[in-house]
Amino acid sequence: MLWPLIGNLTRLVIGALVGWLALRWSGNLSHVFLAQSLALVAFGLINAFAIAGGSWFGPLTWPWSGAAALQRRSIYH
Numbered sequence: 001m002l003w004p005l006i007g008n009l010t011r012l013v014i015g016a017l018v019g020w021l022a023l024r025w026s027g028n029l030s031h032v033f034l035a036q037s038l039a040l041v042a043f044g045l046i047n048a049f050a051i052a053g054g055s056w057f058g059p060l061t062w063p064w065s066g067a068a069a070l071q072r073r074s075i076y077h
Contacts (some may be wrong), residue, residue, distance in 0.1 A: 003050035007043045015039035 007015035015036050 003055055004047060007046035007050070010046060011043035014042055028040045
């Protein structure tokens with residue numbers, strides 16, 4: 001659960017800091033929404049890289065199948 005926590009804290013920092021800066025510099029609400037979308041992208045990428053790096057089922061290999069993931073999961077747990 002470390003990687004989702006790191007991703008969420010990163011999302012919070014980017015959303016708050018960049019959103020605040022966007023509001024202070026431009027006063028345009030659309031820039032705040034852009035900051036929030038960047039924060040969500042960062043959150044998604046951190047989680048995607050964590051899963052691809054093997055935090056759930058071990059490192060992903062291609063070709064990938066659901067049955068192979070379940071078999072790999074039983075080996076690691």
